[in-house]
Amino acid sequence: MLTIHNTMSGMKEAFKPLIPGQVGMYVCGVTVYDDCHLGHARSAIVFDTIRRYLQWRGFVVTYVRNFTDVDDKIIVRANQESRDWTEVVAQYIDAFARDMERLSVTVPDQEPRATEHMPEIIHMVGGLIDKGVAYVVDGNVYYRVGGFSEYGCLSHRKLADMLAGARVDIDERKHHPMDFALWKTSKVGEPAWESPWGSGRPGWHIECSAMSVAHLGETFDIHGGGEDLIFPHHENEIAQSQAFTGKSFARYWIHNGFVTIHAEKMSKSLGNTFTIRALFEASGYAEVVTAEVIRYFVLSAHYRSPIDVLDDSFQESKRALNNVYDLLLRLDEVSTTHGGADADIAGILTRLQSGFEAAMDDDFNTPEAIGELQRVRTEINVCLAKGLSGETAAQVRDRLRSIGQVLGLFQIQVQDWEFGEKAAWTSKLANRSTPQLSEVDIEEMIGERQAARSNKDWKRSDEIRDNLAVHGVILEDRPDGTSRWKR
RNA sequence: GGCGGCGUACCCAAGUGGUUAAGGGAGCAGUCUGCAAAACUGCGAUUCAGCGGUUCGAUUCCGCUCGCCGCCUCCA
The missing domain is CATH 3.40.50.620 (HUPs)
Structure with a gap:
């Protein structure tokens, strides 16, 4: 009710x-x-x-x-x-x-x-x-x-x-x-x-x-x-x-x-107003990413409570969101036809949905709802480690997306999510502007690194990884010897 | 002066009259890894501002004290 x-x-x-x-x-x-x-x-x-x-x-x-x-x-x-x-x-x-x-x-x-x-x-x-x-x-x-x-x-x-x-x-x-x-x-x-x-x-x-x-x-x-x-x-x-x-x-x-900034009410005389436009311009992330970060931040407190913006507030929200997109990334990669943990998924998704609805039914308790999503995220990760079929993984992904849709979260294509940290937000992090590498370049470098790794040339391998990092590309090696990359 | 709200771990933030007080961020340790990263596991409030009261039992109800905040004027 x-x-x-x-x-x-x-x-x-x-x-x-x-x-x-x-x-x-x-x-x-x-x-x-x-x-x-x-x-x-x-x-x-x-x-x-x-x-x-x-x-x-x-x-x-x-x-x-x-x-x-x-x-x-x-x-x-x-x-x-x-x-x-x-x-x-x-x-x-x-x-x-x-x-x-x-x-x-x-x-x-x-x-x-x-x-x-x-x-x-x-x-x-x-x-x-x-x-x-x-x-x-x-x-x-x-x-x-x-x-x-x-x-x-x-x-x-x-x-x-x-x-x-x-x-x-x-x-x-x-x-x-x-x-x-x-x-x-x-x-x-x-x-x-x-x-x-x-x-x-x-x-x-x-x-x-x-x-x-x-x-x-x-x-x-x-x-x-x-x-x-x-x-x-x-x-x-x-x-x-x-x-x-x-x-x-x-x-x-x-x-x-209300929204307060460092516990102070926003006001023009205090000079602590954040216009929506300025927030997007300062973010350093794509607009869709920034939007979800702001939404996550807003919805992580109950709507009737005051919410205070601190230097790290948006960055924290961003990191919390990264976890979910990391999961979505892994779900997208699943290609096996059978999985040992498939049987566990139905129950997990049912609990997710009922938990989500119970939270939202209670005066739109979005922090509770988000907590539920984060809790389930860990359970799904465990299933993923045990093995999921591609079909089940797709089902999980669709459910996360459909529930997320109510909050306006998890709606971005994984390849468009930006995992790296580059926002200026409210703190004064410098906005680095390194040239973006093309996907072809990245794949080429990964191929070269893979060759180096198979020759146990760790020096060269790490060089390439560091070089990619400078360009905002994060590498993660899979157990099977291949690597995934994300920005 | 009137009305209302808040005070939960290093930070953010849910929650409940009585089983282990969610979750996220940060931190530490472990598994995995050539090393990382990610993921997972473990650690972290014997305690919920303080003091009284009600109760078999309160963080949760009541009262008081302290601290913070909002509205009473335009304001999301």
């Missing part, structure tokens, strides 16, 4: 979708005013994995992830750079798409944009005014927080407590300090849409209410995002949506934890 930790109740709950077999899932995407960083990557990877697992479990998932493409920060950015806000939006939507593609994050079923839902937004704002939970002041529309008795139900706070914390802007136009804008008047040159309250633009929050209801209905199954969105963003979405529709909004709220 799949259980999910619901932020609303603060507990793990059995997951039962509204319509059996189907899941509607809305995840807050990004406001497109800057490049995305590792924190965005975590959120994207976590919810991508949740989506993949729901599909693995047989649910038909409708996955919606929005773009907030009208916002104060976008306007500020456009003004700073003296260009039109639509250019800023276009640039960062493209950048986001590129980042997601690089991270092997699957494309959502819908990627709605706020600016494409103005009629729905205006309709919702008008409806909230009609119902008396919103009021107009000089072309601005505010939501009356005091009129929604459940306000604070998601973040588990009381209005009075929030006020006691001070730090709330005093805005004379608001009836209550916690009231928030549904609609703002626009200045000349700012993005603006005609509305019954004058020319203006939506406040933050309302676009997600309008888009989620438009694409998934008034009540839907899962709403997710980073934990910082719990308040005020998701709290306000609930207030708006439920006041407007009169129905309950999202049924399961899922929030992922």
Whole structure:
């Protein structure tokens, strides 16, 4: 049974979708005013994995992830750079798409944009005014927080407590300090849409209410995002949506934890942000390899825990992944028709699958799931040493790949995996750029070394191996006298 | 001030009211190897921040203390 930790109740709950077999899932995407960083990557990877697992479990998932493409920060950015806000939006939507593609994050079923839902937004704002939970002041529309008795139900706070914390802007136009804008008047040159309250633009929050209801209905199954969105963003979405529709909004709220760098929150003032793009550029590995390393790192901690990036974090993930690809390499090499350990495989694969599902069913416990995979890896290696038939080896490989697919791991062709270490990542390892040897050259050198070895010319043999190593080629001698190589 | 979370071996990180407290990285030793590498095997927390309480029994539940962190303002 799949259980999910619901932020609303603060507990793990059995997951039962509204319509059996189907899941509607809305995840807050990004406001497109800057490049995305590792924190965005975590959120994207976590919810991508949740989506993949729901599909693995047989649910038909409708996955919606929005773009907030009208916002104060976008306007500020456009003004700073003296260009039109639509250019800023276009640039960062493209950048986001590129980042997601690089991270092997699957494309959502819908990627709605706020600016494409103005009629729905205006309709919702008008409806909230009609119902008396919103009021107009000089072309601005505010939501009356005091009129929604459940306000604070998601973040588990009381209005009075929030006020006691001070730090709330005093805005004379608001009836209550916690009231928030549904609609703002626009200045000349700012993005603006005609509305019954004058020319203006939506406040933050309302676009997600309008888009989620438009694409998934008034009540839907899962709403997710980073934990910082719990308040005020998701709290306000609930207030708006439920006041407007009169129905309950999202049924399961899922929030992922933060990424910190050396235990510090990423922030521009600290200068410790890692953009996704920079990570790929610094890695030194092929993009597909880098993607799996980042995914492995992200999924090696539970999604609700904070995850800290240290100098060696990515390198550790890379090495852990090397083990699995070493196994896949050996599985690919199997060519015998019968194997002594074939009989053991069925049981191992069954346990792998049940262990994997048990872990994922428990609130998407990816670290546990990865642990299960690593444990089974050793068992399979033992079988391999005893002997596997080519057919069984292929079966093992396919199963590892199909389970790995849920996590977005082990999907690379073995010959494209890079076993050597060359990443700069966060530490300052120099990026060596030695010319790549062609496969023909490598095979030739291996042939020469083999001849040297059969003459017991160990000096020459080691010379060749060292020379290959300089070019990033790793040699491993098999018991039968042949050698395998990998980069 | 309010709310919430965390503290498990050198590092990362799961987990459980009671059999051996996963797994990965690093390390050490062994098997294998001409030597390596890989793989495998073994070693490594008598202990889960500290102190009390509940219990036949707690790392796991409760309370307190110490330390760290997040949210309460834009934020994945």
